[in-house]
Amino acid sequence: MGLENAAITLGQNRTIMKSYWNFHKRQQNWFFSPNPKLAGATRRPNSFNSWSHWNSLSSSQKSTIASLAGFHYTASNVKKNKDHLDRLKKAYHNWEHTLFSVFWSNAGSHKIWLCNVFVGDSIYLYNKKSFTSANRHYYDPRQILSGQTSLKKRESYKEVSPGDIVVIGTGHVEIITSIATHMFADDGFCSIGAGRGSDSEGSGNGQVKCDGVFSSSVRELDNDNNTYYYL
Secondary structure: OOHHHHHHHHHOOHHHHHHHHHHHOOOOOOEEEOOOOOOOEEOOOOOOOOHHHHHHOOHHHHHHHHHHOOOOOOOOOOOOOHHHHHHHHHHHHHOOOOOEEEOOOOOOHHHOOOHHHHHHHHHHHHHOOOOEOOOOOEOOHHHHHOOOOOOEEOOOHHHOOOOOEEEEOOOEEEEEEEEEOOOOOOOEEEEEOOOOOOOOOOOOOOOEEEOOOOOOOOOEOOOOOEEEEEO
């Protein structure tokens, strides 16, 4: 399985993609990731079926379960009655044990866009390696451009292949899934990612987008605004 296939698999996980969007909208202060090595990664409790269990949970575990149950992510509106306990128990069982809720700051406007998280999660699914800096956060596009990562830079757009990583401008990053050739237009590529500013309700998170004859030049291979890398 190449990196592009891992990215497509990640994009099909609507639980993760929905958590990205809820984090972006600040409806919750965490997102799901398959990577337990990230800073702030919270593991699903081994069991939960009573208020005594609830009292023993960490604040991050409570926040995750409360959010999944439709309560405020602070769990401030959880009341100790049977109805609320049933909702929390159902949410707990819906928390996949392979996913970790990750608590990062989303206080700044630049921190709510999770394009780098999508790329980092895809790399982790692909090779089980954490594409992170010393603070155990995924590298962002600017760090990639400044050469802080182990990624190798393509010298020419003619070398680009599926599974390569593209930094668009200085603030967005995606994974290339295929090369699009056109008879009467410049060749381009299809790519997958998250944190796309034009998305409505996060519908584009985890979706493949392609260059086309009548589309903008964003995904044209010969575009000076794009920088290409590979693992």
